[in-house]
Every structure is written in C-alpha cells, then in structure tokens.
Amino acid sequence: MARPKILVVGAGFAGVGCVRRLERQLAPDEADLCLVTPFSYQLYLPLLPQVASGVLTPQSIAVSLRRSRRFRTRINPGGAIGVDPKAKVCVVRRTTGEIVYETYDRIVLAPGSITRTFDIPGLVDNARGMKTLAEAAYVRDHVIAQLDLADASQDEAERLSRLQFVVVGGGYAGTETAACLQRLTMNAVKRYPRLDPALIKWHLIDIAPKLMPELGDKLGRSAQKVLSDRGIEISLGVSIAKAGPEEVTFTDGRVVPTRTLIWTAGVVASPLMNTLGAETVRGRLAVAPDMSVPGLDGVFAVGDAAAVPDLAKDEDGAVCPPTAQHAMRQGRKVADNVLASLRGRPLESYKHKDLGLVVDLGGRDAVSKPLGIELRGMPAQAVARGYHWSALRTNVAKTRVLTNWLLNAVAGDDFVRTGFLARTPATLRDFEHSDAYLTPEEVREHSATLLARQD
Template sequence: MGTPNDRTSIVIVGGGFAGVECARRLERRLRPEEARITLVSPTDYQLYLPLLPHVAAGVVTPQSVAPSLRRLLRRTDLVPGRALGVDPRSQVCVVRTINGRTLDLSYDHLVLSPGSVTRSFDIPGLREQARGMKTLAQAAFLRDHVIAQLDLAAATLDEAERAARLQFVVVGGGYAGTETLAGLQRLTAAAARRYYPRLNADLIRWHLLDVAPTLLPELGERLGAEALRLLRERGVHISLGTTVQSVSPDSVTLTDGRTLASHTLIWTAGVAASPLVDSLGCETVRGRIAANPDFTVPGLDRVLALGDAAAVPDLARGDGAVCAPTAQHATRQGRHAAENLVARLRGRPMTPYRHRDLGLVVDLGGREAVSKPFGIQLTGFPAQLVARGYHLATLPTSAARFRTGANWLLNAAVGDDFVRIGFLGEHSGTVREFEQTEAYLSPEEVRARSRR
C-alpha cells in the first residue's frame, strides 16, 4: 500500500464537463492511497453551459446552472486558478491562482481539458465592444446590460439615442446565438409591455447575423427553416451570409454595407481552443490538440487531451472527422479518459473513444423549440418538453435539477421583474475583460520557468 508521499499525482486542467467527469470517475475507480487527484479551475463550480441563455434571460438563477465542485467532488484537491502553460518535459503545469500568485504544479499524469474561449476575428473594435456568452459572469452582465439599455432608452428625450439603445445585434446562428437572442428578445418584449409605457415594443429591434446560408445547419434544413420562421414571426431581423465589418461604442457596421446604430453587440460566432494549447508546442488541428482516439497526444508522454481543446477522432462518423466541441462529447470523454487512465496505471490497454450522438435541442423560449432527439425532428411544445427534459436529466446534481425546474415553473407563473444587479458601473462585461486570453504563456516562457 502506498503512502501519501509516493502516490501517483494526477493533475486535471479545467473544471468543465470533461474535467469534472474525469475527476468524478477517478474518485470512484482509484483508492485514496493510489493517487492524489488535483483539479485546476478558476471557478468553484461546474457551469452547465447549455442553460446560460436562460440565465441571461432571467428564466433561471445563476446558482441553478452552477453546481458546486465541492458537492460534486469528495476528495479531489481544488486549485482555484487558471493554467497558463505546461512544460511536458519537466512535467510541470504553471498556474496563476485567483489572487494573482503563480505556482508550478508537478504531475505524474496530466489530463488537459481547458475548454474553449470565444472565437474572435481581426475585426476593428470587436474585442473591446463585443459581449460573449461563455461564462456565468458574462451571462449575468449581459442581462444587466440589456435591461440597462431599456432604462436608458426610457429616460432619454433624444430619439436617435433611444433608437440605438433599443437595437440589439447578435452574431452567430448556432445554438448559443439563437437561444441567447430568443431568450433576450422575449425579455425585452415582456419588459416593454409591463414596465416601460413610453417604450413601444415595436421600437425594439433584434438582429441575428451569420455568415452561413442557413440557420442552425446542424439541425437540418426543415428544423432550421422552422426556427427561422418562428423568430421572424416575433419580429427578429435575420441576415444570413452577413457578418460584422467593424464595431464602435454606438454602431455596428456590417459586411453588406449597412451600419446599425446600436450599443449592444453579442458575439457567439463559435469557439476556439483555450490559448493554453499554444504552450505545448504539439501538433494541432484547427487550433485544437491533435489527440489519438484514446486521448493520448503524440510526442507528449503522460498527457491526455479531451474536451473542446482536443481534436479527438470521431470514430462513429469516420472520414477523418473529429468530435465536435459539445457538452455531450466532453461529458462522455471525461468518463472514458478516466477509465483509460486507470487502465494505464494498472497495466491494462487503453481503449478508443466512440460515441453515438443523442441528438440536438434548441430552446426558443416559452412553448417554442426545435429538437432532434435520436434523429427524430420535433417542433413546438413537444420539442420544448424534450429540450427541457434533456437538460433536467443531464444537470449533474439533484439540487441543480430541482432549482432549475422550480425556476422554470416560477417564471411561467409570475414572470420576471427585470431588475439590474448593478454590475455595469465598474465593469464593461466584454469578451476582453472576462476571458483573459492575453494571460497565457508561450512555450519559451514556460520552459524558462522550469529551468529556474
């Protein structure tokens, strides 16, 4: 039997679906004397990303979609910080804690699941002005910002300023963008009717942009067209084949030549792997770590890569496809990676990851949704039941499921009071402020730390 000093050290980077599920499975499969498990995460909760639009819209509370890691993990050591770089040769992970201290974590085995950040482009003003939807704080700040625009529009006597305050632009016609717009559009319409007698709901304009020729292409032509119809019936202006050319504090210029007077640009045009990947110096596939089907990384011993930051081959699809950066894949990869790590520690062969897609759900708010569970196309209330039933089933704790279900019922029964928490006086809530992509280290910087 090992002692605390000679236990195998397993460090997991990332407290998202992949990292937490890996830690939970390792806790069940390894005895305490076999391994010390450490999880590095800047937050002390596991964020249930699919319901972030519900937080922004005020349909559920932030606590409902953020179960505590201490409720989920019994004996994993939590390091409250962000991994900035990894030196595989020295087997060291460089971490900056939430109080600004930098420390070096040594490991015997490293599980890399740092997730993703908002994908941005070299568009003038984008990072300074755009608001993302990748973190709990971003969702809460976005809600504050949107309600603030209603308050400011109601208070001003300047018609041009009022029109700009009431014009909102969302970029990204995938799940995040479509659900975020749908929820916030319902919020502004309901708030205008209930609390803002000077604001006609018809004055509020929501725009959805995407460079793709169709909305929600992953759902197929029929369901994508149905979602397009439902949103347009609610007054949403949808421009496909169009994106943003430049952004200023009070306007958004589009690639089709139009300029929209607006103080709100919500950017959900995809994700990119965490900048932590750049510190490894390994082969990548479109910015994601090129991993094998068993999550090992060519050229990096004792490292497994999974989740959004890893390009794991999708054996179910074949033809060189890699797994999409979705919660479904991340959750199942975390469990499978844990089993592979246990197999490696006990001298057994590791196995490749293979997963059958369960389907897709898109919640458009109220009774409206489009869903495709197991390939079955659903719309309207049946689709909404499937969407919300899926979320309740996949939330990781019974407390989170109870809170979320209660929030849905309460919101349906009594509505929302549309209050601001008061964040915006001290923070901008933009992508640049929240995702801190400039903080990561280069491979040279990581190696320099290891040599000291």
C-alpha cells in the same frame, strides 16, 4: 515511494466527468488528485442564455464541486497558463495573480474553449460574449439598462440606438441568446408605457448561408420562422465590418445604431494547447482515439480543446464536435484510461454516436432532433428541457432549475437589474483573459525555475 499524482485542468463537462470517475474508482492510497480551475463549480453552459434572460438564476447552473460525498480532490484556484510535458510541470496563475507550479505523473487537459474573435475594428472593445456566468449576468443587466435609459431619454436618436440589439452568430448559442433576450425585452417593454414596442429591434446575423445547419434544412427553417415571426431580423451571409460604441457596420454596408453587440460567432480551443509544442488540428490538440497525446508521456486531452477522432463516423479525419454530450462521455472514458495506464492495462478508444440536438427558443418554442426524430413546439421544448434537466449533475441543481422554470411559467419574467459592473462597461477582453497564456519558451523557463528551487 510517493504516490503518483493525477492533475486535471478544467472544470467543464469533461474535466468534472473525469474527476468524478477517478474519485469513485481510485483506491484510497493509489494516487493523489488535483484539479486546476478558477472557480469551484461546474458551469452548465447550454443554459447560459436562460440566465441572461432571467429565466434561471446564476446559482442554479453553477454546480458546486464540493458537494460530492466522495470529494477527495484538491482544488488549485487558478487557470493553467502553460504545460511543459518534458518536465511534467503545469504553470498556474491563481486568481490572486500568483504564479504556482503543479507537477504531475498523469495530466488530463480539459480547459475548454474561448470565444473566437477576428481582426474586426472595435470588436473586442465593444462586443459582449456569452461564454461565462459573469458575461451572462452582465448582458442581462446591460439589456435591461438600455430599456431604462431609453425610457428616460428625450433624444430620439439615443432612444433608437438603445432599443436596437445585434447578435452575431447563427449557431446554438447565438440563436438561443437572441430568442431568449428578445422575449425578455418584449415582455419588459409592457412595463415602460413611454416606449413604443415597435422601436425594439433584434438583429441576428451570421456569415453562414443557413441558421444552425446541423439541424438540417427543415428544422433550421422552422427555427428561422419562429424567430422571424417574433420580429427578429435574420441576415445570413453577413458579418460585422466595424463595431463602435454606438453603431455597428455590417459587411453588406448597413449601419445599425446600437449600444448592444453580442458576439457568439463560434469558439476556439483554449490557448493553453499551444504551450505544449505538440501537433494541433485547428487549434485543438491532436490526440489518439484513446485520448492520449502521441509522443507525450502521461498527457491526455479531452473536450473542446482536443481533436478526438470520431470513430462513430465513416469519414477520414472526422473529429468529435465540441458538444456537451461528447465532453461528458470523454471525461469518463479518459478517467478509465488514466487508471489503466497506472495499473498497466491497455487503453480503450473513445466511440460515441451523437444522440441528437436540442434548441430552446424560450417560452413554448423549441426545435429538437433526438435520435434523428424532428420535433417542434411543445414536444421539442419538453425534450430540450428534459435533456438539460437530466444532464445536471446534482439533485440540488436539478431542484433549483426545475423550481426556476416553474416559477417563470407561473409568475412570468422579472426585470430586476442588479447593477453588475454598472459603472465599468465590460467587454470581451474583460471576461476572457486570452492574453494570459505563456509561450512554450516561457513555460520552459518556468520549469527551469522550479527545478532550480528543488535542487
């Protein structure tokens, strides 16, 4: 008899956590293991703002999947664009554009999320995101390029627009991005004697009434004060009405001349979840407490793309937030449940109490709330960086990140522009291929094609 095949989709915290647990627990001939991911690395997303600001190198937070001594997983280099749970077929578009098929006996869906956008005129054509390694590297190049171009310009209007920056989104990603990049520009402008530092203006806006409400009122106000004291203009209850290549219009009527719009206003589950024809909760696939999908044989879902019931909260309908700590633990638990399903054992429910939150604002500034304890300044920074450092999966990654932090603390920022996509301005639609997914009908057509080939 052929060995059963376990297919894992996505190499984020949940997907990699699942694969690593399976590699340790599976007997040598018990099952075949395949991972579908465009890149053979796990990206440590919480540190992307530090890549954008140059504190960390891109390689330091891209943790190779092939360094494991127990490595036994076949990697299919592509993205899953559809799943037919009846035929047990996953449709994969490889990085070359070729369409291939992966059959499975058990599938773990951990495709993560994509940047949430709205039907705002000009948004997808003029905004940049902060969701991928390529976006972080591009944003860094773009911001430094604005300083170079402003310094060379003789046009005051052009200079003003290049030295104003707008970040939309008052959550962790937006706040950390604005904080880290503002610090970079203020340090960099010292090397541009023709530029007046007072012309550099950063705007952080969010439609919500509070900045990072998950932190609570006190820490949220502390973070807001740190940013305001640095000169970042914070506007709450405000969003974007229109985005152009050289100006942005806010919903309160203000028009800000800018060449830099960074969009971090939340995420939505991967569109892959809509291809299964199963129940979703705000785009996230509805799953049972054991992370299996009701009514679909052998299908499990975890991470940002799954609405996993939060049993640690005494609230009806509560689901786990899309955070790294939940994704990592869900990945390990779902691996145990996949093994249990293969071995005829009962599945266990996922339950984890949130350990707290950390927000790195760059330099010595941070706010943290570990285990409900509110911290600010250097103690908070120590907790934030200690948490991120310990969460990195390999010793090589830990060494690289620690070395980068120490080097930045001693030598300061560098302002090297690599020329990444310098002649081809890239926007949200260029980095996140959200239009690549199939409809459930198209997925079934592909399954029928595969079955016809097999016959």
